[in-house]
Amino acid sequence: xxxxxxxxxxxxxxxxxxxxxxxxxxxxxxxxxxxxxxxxxxxxxxxxxxxxxxxxxxxxxxxxxxxxxxxxxxxxxxxxxxxxxxxxxxxxxxxxxxxxxxxxxxxxxxxxxxxxxxxxxxxxxxxxxxxxxxxxxxxxxxxxxxxxxxxxxxxxxx
Amino acid sequence: xxxxxxxxxxxxxxxxxxxxxxxxxxxxxxxxxxxxxxxxxxxxxxxxxxxxxxxxxxxxxxxxxxxxxxxxxxxxxxxxxxxxxxxxxxxxxxxxxxxxxxxxxxxxxxxxxxxxxxxxxxxxxxxxxxxxxxxxxxxxxxxxxxxxxxxxxxxxxxxxxxxxxxxxxxxxxxxxxxxxxxxxxxxxxxxxxxxxxxxxxxxxxxxxxxxxxxxxxxxxxxxxxxxxxxxxxxxxxxxxxxxxxxxxxxxxxxxxxxxxxxxxxxxxxxxxxxxxxxxxxxxxxxxxxxxxxxxxxxxxxxxxxxxxxxxxxxxxxxxxxxxxxxxxxxxxxxxxxxxxxxxxxxxxxxxxxxxxxxxxxxxxxxxxxxxxxxxxxxxxxxxxxxxxxxxxxxxxxxxxxxxxxxxxxxxxxxxxxxxxxxxxxxxxxxxxxxxxxxxxxxxxxxxxxxxxxxxxxxxxxxxxxxxxxxxxxxxxxxxxxxxxxxxxxxxxxxxxxxxxxxxxxxxxxxxxxxxxxxxxxxxxxxxxxxxxxxxxxxxxxxxxxxxxxxxxxxxxxxxxxxxxxxxxxxxxxxxxxxxxxxxxxxxxxxxxxxxxxxxxxxxxxxxxxxxxxxxxxxxxxxxxxxxxxxxxxxxxxxxxxxxxxxxxxxxxxxxxxxxxxxxxxxxxxxxxxxxxxxxxxxxxxxxxxxxxxxxxxxxxxxxxxxxxxxxxxxxxxxxxxxxxxxxxxxxxxxxxxxxxxxxxxxxxxxxxxxxxxxxxxxxxxxxxxxxxxxxxxxxxxxxxxxxxxx
Numbered sequence: 001x002x003x004x005x006x007x008x009x010x011x012x013x014x015x016x017x018x019x020x021x022x023x024x025x026x027x028x029x030x031x032x033x034x035x036x037x038x039x040x041x042x043x044x045x046x047x048x049x050x051x052x053x054x055x056x057x058x059x060x061x062x063x064x065x066x067x068x069x070x071x072x073x074x075x076x077x078x079x080x081x082x083x084x085x086x087x088x089x090x091x092x093x094x095x096x097x098x099x100x101x102x103x104x105x106x107x108x109x110x111x112x113x114x115x116x117x118x119x120x121x122x123x124x125x126x127x128x129x130x131x132x133x134x135x136x137x138x139x140x141x142x143x144x145x146x147x148x149x150x151x152x153x154x155x156x157x158x
Numbered sequence: 159x160x161x162x163x164x165x166x167x168x169x170x171x172x173x174x175x176x177x178x179x180x181x182x183x184x185x186x187x188x189x190x191x192x193x194x195x196x197x198x199x200x201x202x203x204x205x206x207x208x209x210x211x212x213x214x215x216x217x218x219x220x221x222x223x224x225x226x227x228x229x230x231x232x233x234x235x236x237x238x239x240x241x242x243x244x245x246x247x248x249x250x251x252x253x254x255x256x257x258x259x260x261x262x263x264x265x266x267x268x269x270x271x272x273x274x275x276x277x278x279x280x281x282x283x284x285x286x287x288x289x290x291x292x293x294x295x296x297x298x299x300x301x302x303x304x305x306x307x308x309x310x311x312x313x314x315x316x317x318x319x320x321x322x323x324x325x326x327x328x329x330x331x332x333x334x335x336x337x338x339x340x341x342x343x344x345x346x347x348x349x350x351x352x353x354x355x356x357x358x359x360x361x362x363x364x365x366x367x368x369x370x371x372x373x374x375x376x377x378x379x380x381x382x383x384x385x386x387x388x389x390x391x392x393x394x395x396x397x398x399x400x401x402x403x404x405x406x407x408x409x410x411x412x413x414x415x416x417x418x419x420x421x422x423x424x425x426x427x428x429x430x431x432x433x434x435x436x437x438x439x440x441x442x443x444x445x446x447x448x449x450x451x452x453x454x455x456x457x458x459x460x461x462x463x464x465x466x467x468x469x470x471x472x473x474x475x476x477x478x479x480x481x482x483x484x485x486x487x488x489x490x491x492x493x494x495x496x497x498x499x500x501x502x503x504x505x506x507x508x509x510x511x512x513x514x515x516x517x518x519x520x521x522x523x524x525x526x527x528x529x530x531x532x533x534x535x536x537x538x539x540x541x542x543x544x545x546x547x548x549x550x551x552x553x554x555x556x557x558x559x560x561x562x563x564x565x566x567x568x569x570x571x572x573x574x575x576x577x578x579x580x581x582x583x584x585x586x587x588x589x590x591x592x593x594x595x596x597x598x599x600x601x602x603x604x605x606x607x608x609x610x611x612x613x614x615x616x617x618x619x620x621x622x623x624x625x626x627x628x629x630x631x632x633x634x635x636x637x638x639x640x641x642x643x644x645x646x647x648x649x650x651x652x653x654x655x656x657x658x659x660x661x662x663x664x665x666x667x668x669x670x671x672x673x674x675x676x677x678x679x680x681x682x683x684x685x686x687x688x689x690x691x692x693x694x695x696x697x698x699x700x701x702x703x704x705x706x707x708x709x710x711x712x713x714x715x716x717x718x719x720x721x722x723x724x725x726x727x728x729x730x731x732x733x734x735x736x737x738x739x740x741x742x743x744x745x746x747x748x749x750x751x752x753x754x755x756x757x758x759x760x761x762x763x764x765x766x767x768x769x770x771x772x773x774x775x776x777x778x779x780x781x782x783x784x785x786x787x788x789x790x791x792x793x794x795x796x797x798x799x800x801x802x803x804x805x806x807x808x809x810x811x812x813x814x815x816x817x818x819x820x821x822x823x824x825x826x827x828x829x830x831x832x833x834x835x836x837x838x839x840x841x842x843x844x845x846x847x848x849x850x851x852x853x854x855x856x857x858x859x860x861x862x863x864x865x866x867x868x869x870x871x872x873x874x875x876x877x878x879x880x881x882x883x884x885x886x887x888x889x890x891x892x893x894x895x896x897x898x899x900x901x902x903x904x905x906x907x908x909x910x911x912x913x914x915x916x917x918x919x920x921x922x923x924x925x926x927x928x929x930x931x932x933x934x935x936x937x938x939x940x941x942x943x944x945x946x947x948x
Contacts, residue, residue: 035191036184038409040358041442045866048358076184085182093178096835100665101181102358102409108182123879131875134866136358136410137665139842139903140874142835 005069010078027065047133050106057113076105087153097146099137167678172831189362194435201284203274205266208518208859210295220290225283232261245638246490258483267482270447300859315516324514336471336507340462352454352853359409365425366435382702405692408664413524452525454479471507481521495529538909588799588821616914621797625710644699645715649782651769653762660700661708679720681747706898723784794897798822804914811937826895840903848911
């Protein structure tokens with residue numbers, strides 16, 4: 001039995017009937033075509049599928065589409081404001097915080113959540129805060145730098 | 159060096175990447191994003207058994223499931239069941255090359271082997287129908303470990319491989335004579351464990367017949383669209399001119415996407431047969447059993463030396479696990495390390511033997527470094543063991559034996575000629591950054607105080623051969639293809655340029671770096687250059703990206719093509735400025751008449767003149783372009799010194815990487831920011847091998863580490879900040895002076911970590927620690943050294 005859901009994704013309201021077993025990430029990708037959000041592992045280890053649900057980061061491979069009913073989802077495609085990049089996006093470019101870019105949508109959105117919680121994280125807090133998002137390219141050096149740089153851009157003290 | 163290096167241009171600067179905007183906004187084109195009308199989704203029926211005879215495969219019930227359009231066993235597919243080719247039969251006719259059919263025919267040979275394929279109108283329907291395929295297996299004894307595989311009476315993975323031996327390959331000799339003169343011989347058995355590449359984007363493929371033509375297009379998450387096109391043509395019979403291979407955005411590879419996979423063959427064959435697009439995307443758990451693995455060697459190493467520490471000879475006897483089948487370069491991968499066991503050291507004799515062994519496990523093949531990390535691990539570990547045996551400080555022992563910077567070019571005992579290097583300079587810089595003497599002093603204090611957490615210092619002074627590769631050398635090693643690279647640069651009418659490269663990036667930043675090289679020669683801005691890659695329809699010639707070759711080889715093609723473009727433009731510019739071509743100088747994008755600088759024209763204006771073609775000199779064609787295909791003169795030899803400070807809890811076995819310093823010499827750098835990023839990522843993977851990662855099988859051949867919950871690739875919380883530095887010793891055999899950087903970190907770092915752990919524990923009698931050096935493995939090593947139960 002399909003369930004009816006109402007979800008706002010990147011500022012657009014959607015009404016849809018979804019299978020109870022459909023994962024949020026598959027609904028975003030396959031039904032809405034929001035393919036900026038990706039699947040990396042199916043087991044909620046890698047965090048590539050991270051999106052913001054009502055402002056908090058979640059792994060969209062571990063949430064059913066029906067659970068998103070009534071919520072506001074922000075994906076990597078909805079983070080910038082028009083042509084204006086979100087400071088976290090700008091920081092990742094400035095600090096070379098990405099290589100292949102596959103983990104990047106999740107890493108960026110997890111960072112947005114991290115900095116909302118803690119605007120001035122220490123290196124250790126950054127590393128702990130992002131431990132649910134795996135990157136195989138960067139060794140995390142420049143991801144940590146990117147988060148620190150973003151904190152500065154967003155008004156933190158370092 | 160070259161004129162490129164000295165110009166005040168984009169070359170050599172840490173320019174931020176062109177690639178990033180789309181990646182940071184999700185405007186990406188991963189293969190799994192592609193949704194073509196009428197697509198059939200393919201799902202694989204994989205063997206749950208490591209070794210079994212296939213008694214029956216019946217797809218009838220699956221065909222009755224909702225949404226299922228087709229399903230096939232090997233027998234159903236018949237001639238379309240093409241085999242995966244191996245292009246590197248290392249010892250020629252002596253190498254056992256068993257068939258590797260896309261769908262298994264007589265037996266399954268590893269967990270994850272494929273016995274049938276289902277196609278349905280949705281991925282979920284295909285996945286659901288898998289369970290309706292009726293397969294009967296007759297279990298056979300699983301051959302899991304290499305030592306068991308080689309023991310008499312073992313079951314055979316392939317009937318034609320006696321004792322499960324794929325090949326035996328020898329190089330060098332004379333070790334016994336050298337050893338006879340030795341005061342000391344250290345012998346160790348090292349295990350270089352099996353790893354899983356674990357790129358973040360799972361593999362995906364879409365194959366489709368295109369419109370009314372005979373063309374088939376295949377989009378696939380691959381490192382090697384060009385090589386793949388040739389191989390797919392050879393195995394499917396689709397004429398090469400009708401086959402287009404596209405590597406869209408590719409999310410990492412690390413060698414794991416240097417392959418022709420059965421799923422690619424099946425998607426192409428079935429799209430052609432059914433006349434519809436066919437799509438397949440692997441799950442992570444499929445990735446773990448179906449994407450090739452790396453490493454997996456048992457290394458018996460002997461180093462013979464005089465009592466003052468002079469190396470005399472090295473003997474290397476390897477068992478290399480092939481897995482169940484031979485992929486594209488499975489047998490050759492250990493031989494990419496064959497020349498590197500002597501490392502940076504001088505010695506009189508080197509004797510190498512490698513035995514390739516079949517087992518009921520996923521096939522192995524290239525993984526970042528491919529053979530060279532294994533070799534570097536062995537030599538850097540055994541040098542530390544010799545240092546301990548002789549009581550010589552381990553860095554001092556290295557100094558006594560390494561090739562000094564005055565000795566280049568130097569032909570090693572393995573037969574390679576290293577063009578340049580300066581191990582002294584890189585080491586001096588690394589020791590300084592590390593605070594080596596202070597850490598040694600701290601180590602001494604803590605040893606004397608009996609601190610339960612001991613400090614160890616790990617050293618790795620390495621070199622590698624990369625920039626694969628001179629085609630003649632590859633031919634001599636019986637590799638089927640060459641190692642050249644191609645570039646075409648076209649000036650467009652509006653003064654922009656299109657740079658078509660045969661390299662195929664998947665995270666390395668080629669679009670930025672290649673633009674920097676071309677910009678510095680043809681003088682148009684980096685942002686005005688579009689780099690076209692990864693599509694045989696738009697970039698028809700190339701040898702792709704692996705083996706740290708893209709810059710080392712492809713960069714030379716870019717330089718040559720850009721130089722040719724400028725010479726081409728010069729003819730038209732001279733005509734416009736009414737002078738002889740040789741009277742023009744070309745400075746930062748402008749042709750100027752020598753001695754009359756007012757008479758000048760920017761190359762962009764020349765581009766328009768060529769396009770309009772109203773006033774060209776006689777015999778000059780209305781096109782400004784340059785093309786070059788460059789075969790490298792030799793390998794390139796990056797080197798460096800990596801140092802690790804390891805805190806080891808002697809009571810619990812817990813290990814902490816406290817400080818990591820590396821100084822790499824990758825020659826001239828096009829973009830130091832990208833170089834540094836490559837080193838960070840490589841080091842992280844090498845640390846991953848040392849501390850966290852390891853593919854584990856149970857005795858029945860089940861992969862125990864079949865998800866990212868069980869196979870531990872390091873997270874941010876598991877690693878420190880790496881401190882990197884560089885020295886610059888330009889390559890003399892590569893026209894840009896570059897050497898390559900993709901694999902350096904992964905090659906160098908693993909032995910630094912393990913040497914550090916063993917160094918911490920040596921006073922307890924520990925001489926080796928199994929990788930990954932988990933608390934359990936470290937604790938066991940400590941207990942074994944104490945003589946307790948391990």
